[in-house]
Amino acid sequence: MHQKNIVAAGKPVTATSKVLVMLHGRGGSAEDILGFATHLHVKEFSLLAPEATNNTWYPYSFLVPPSQNEPWLSSALKLIEELVDDVLAKGVPLENIYFCGFSQGACLALEFVARNAKRYGGVAAFTGGLIGDKIYSENYKGDFEGTPIFIGTSNPDPHVPVARVNATTITLRNMNAAVTEKVYNNMGHTINEDEIERSNKLVFKA
Template sequence: MTRKGNPHLATALRHDGPQPADAALAAVLVHGRGQDPDYMAEVAKRIGMADVRCVYPAAFGNSWYPGRFMDALEANEPWLSYALEAVDYALTTLSADGFDSRRTALIGFSQGACLIAEYLVRHPRSFGAVAVLTGGYLGPDGPVRRATGMLLGTPVLLSSSQVDEWVPPGRVRQTAALLQTMGAAVTLRIHDAPEHGVNDTEARAVRDLLDAVTSKTH
């Protein structure tokens, strides 16, 4: 059940790709701050996701929450809860189309990547694959977050730049360590690319991740 008045649910979900019966798997792609679903649709094209049923949540005002991702959690409420609910709603629509979480990938960039990481921490279960591209779990520096459940072998790619101005590599490493504690099969890549975006190497790595999932389902 969705929260009444959630502004992130005001826009209908965009769907791309084959019909559910013809799709190899499904994916929820979450954009960053100042972006919209078109950005992630272009990322999907670069990855090569023509065989994937893609769903794109849209943030109200092009931002999932108002503050920085390392602000106190309560400083980003109620928007953070609304945003997590939007991810959950996208997954629910895919479930209704016949895709359980093990046939579903989560892919996020920047603010969307932070949202995906936070969703995993709060709602752990087995997913087909997860790509956290320039992001980490939310909250301020301090004691490392504790595991709240198990990810049951979910393959997770975390990729970010050593010099990114928005996401410190230390938080990406902390996120990788936490998800590994939760039972994810984590691949961590810290690169030196200066641009804040999804580079070609990351796009290929995500396609490799999806190929590994589809090879298990055939």
């Protein structure tokens, strides 16, 4: 299962910190996603990037029945839960904890916050959606209390159907998240400048 291998950057975590949890994509690494932080307005943040065993959070597509991605999916979600608990134990309030992920990491970030909906600082999900062969609404409880969430994706994307992004947005809005969804025609499986600008404005409040 996933080991607790957390790579830190930015400011040290203290009770007054803003903390960004960064989740890399399939085949990526903690260092990769931390490098992306230079594009975000998080210069004063503490950055924490867990690294997946063998650089993959779960083995198959996020669109298969969740049982097929077990026990890796549960292990990944548990790792994030432990990381958040560690940050809370240092006195950081939930509203100062943020999440960012790309591709598989975006799916994982969205799945974690939906299963643990509270007032977070914000979420920036670049090409991702809730995990499963369908939306399992019974897994998602809580109230985001207006947490800002940005989701950007391409139409088409080879891994993430726009329909799943749309369904994810509806689910999160029904849980009182302030979701901004943006679909870019033929962007490819990447992150563009507009997504960065929007996430900085909406989530990181630049």
